[in-house]
Amino acid sequence: MVDVKKVAVIGAGTMGSGIALVAASSGYDVLLVDVSEDQLAAAQKYHAKISARSVEKERITQEESDAALARIVTCTDMTGLNDVDWVVEAATEQVDLKKKIFQEMASHARDDVVLATNTSSISITDLASAVPEAEDRVIGMHFFNPVPVMKLVEVIKGRATSETTTARTIALSESMGKTPIPANDFAGFVSNRVLMPLINEAFFAWEDGVADPEAIDGIMTLGCNFPMGPLRLADHIGLDVCRDIMLVMHAGLDQEKYLPCPRLVELVDAGRLGNKSGQGVYEYGN
Ligand code: 3HC
Numbered sequence: 001m002v003d004v005k006k007v008a009v010i011g012a013g014t015m016g017s018g019i020a021l022v023a024a025s026s027g028y029d030v031l032l033v034d035v036s037e038d039q040l041a042a043a044q045k046y047h048a049k050i051s052a053r054s055v056e057k058e059r060i061t062q063e064e065s066d067a068a069l070a071r072i073v074t075c076t077d078m079t080g081l082n083d084v085d086w087v088v089e090a091a092t093e094q095v096d097l098k099k100k101i102f103q104e105m106a107s108h109a110r111d112d113v114v115l116a117t118n119t120s121s122i123s124i125t126d127l128a129s130a131v132p133e134a135e136d137r138v139i140g141m142h143f144f145n146p147v148p149v150m151k152l153v154e155v156i157k158g159r160a161t162s163e164t165t166t167a168r169t170i171a172l173s174e175s176m177g178k179t180p181i182p183a184n185d186f187a188g189f190v191s192n193r194v195l196m197p198l199i200n201e202a203f204f205a206w207e208d209g210v211a212d213p214e215a216i217d218g219i220m221t222l223g224c225n226f227p228m229g230p231l232r233l234a235d236h237i238g239l240d241v242c243r244d245i246m247l248v249m250h251a252g253l254d255q256e257k258y259l260p261c262p263r264l265v266e267l268v269d270a271g272r273l274g275n276k277s278g279q280g281v282y283e284y285g286n
Helices: 014-025 037-056 062-070 079-083 095-108 124-128 132-137 163-175 191-207 213-224 230-237 239-253 262-269
Strands: 006-010 029-033 072-075 086-089 114-117 138-142 152-157 179-183
Touching: 006 014, 006 079, 014 029, 014 037, 014 062, 014 072, 029 079, 037 062, 037 072, 062 072, 072 079, 079 095, 086 095, 095 114, 095 124, 114 132, 114 163, 124 132, 124 138, 132 138, 138 163, 152 163, 163 179, 191 213, 191 230, 191 239, 191 262, 213 230, 230 239, 239 262
Parallel strands: 006 029, 006 086, 029 072, 086 114, 114 138, 152 179
Antiparallel strands: 138 152
16 A cells, blocks of 8 residues: 555545545545535445445445445545645536635645546646646546446646656555556546547437437447447536536647537536436436
8 A cells, every 4th residue: 555544535526426435445544525515415325325235245344334434534624634645636627616626735735745636638737837836746646437436547647747746646546446547638638538529429419310319329339339328428427527528628629629519518508417417318317
């Protein structure tokens, strides 16, 4: 294990709650921070459900599950960051918000603590510019959804990220049972540069009337051996997240082809955000 005992995760949405659970299951104490009590309560419910499933499947014992859940403490502010050894930011994919959070993270955390971001697409160098005193400790640590299941952590160095920060990030990812793979600091990195245009194109195919969502997903699932079709995957990721990633790539790579499909934008504007809101391309009930 790396020289880390306690990890703070900022943001208790889909990704943050997944990262918190994986860290706790790997033996780390976790401080999960979110401004919303409701979001923290939802994260705790998710942790209990996934842990119970692991016990049921005999992957862990009841005692191990109880111990992992007990290692996660929640809080609505960042004051507790003064005694953590690592921070992973997993807030909404908006540059200004993330920069503000980074400033707060840097002001509370010790000056040897790595400030990692789970951003899906935003430049690490740009985020690090918000904390010039900590630039060498800022790094991309990009997990995949669902975090307890997906093995990859995409590791992205910014312009000033030190070799020590990179080596420690690789070690921490491995200690959490993940496989870290490096990518360079371009908008969308590798994963979303390749995935999001595919998802966006599936929305265009639907909008143009090439086929309905079930057929588009069926064709891509059966024809390309995808575990789920691109439209269902978009619901799973969050349609707002998909739109935001396209916008970040459009701004960062300056090409028309990264504009989000109007059908995707319409659904987000209508509050249909995917699984998390109960409706997206598909209906999910509760
Ligand atoms: N959290 C934890 N575990 C979950 C889960 C979740 N949200 N969803 C499913 N699982 C677990 C299930 O409990 C089940 O575990 P089991 O071994 O105990 O039965 C296992 O995953 C398989 O689930 P299911 O049998 O219900 O369904 P599937 O076999 O269809 O698998 C899936 C579900 C793993 C989500 C699979 O469909 C898949 O791999 N889909 C693609 C996911 C993907 O591409 N993710 C990347 C998105 S891009 C991203 O995250 C980057 C970001 O920047 C946008």
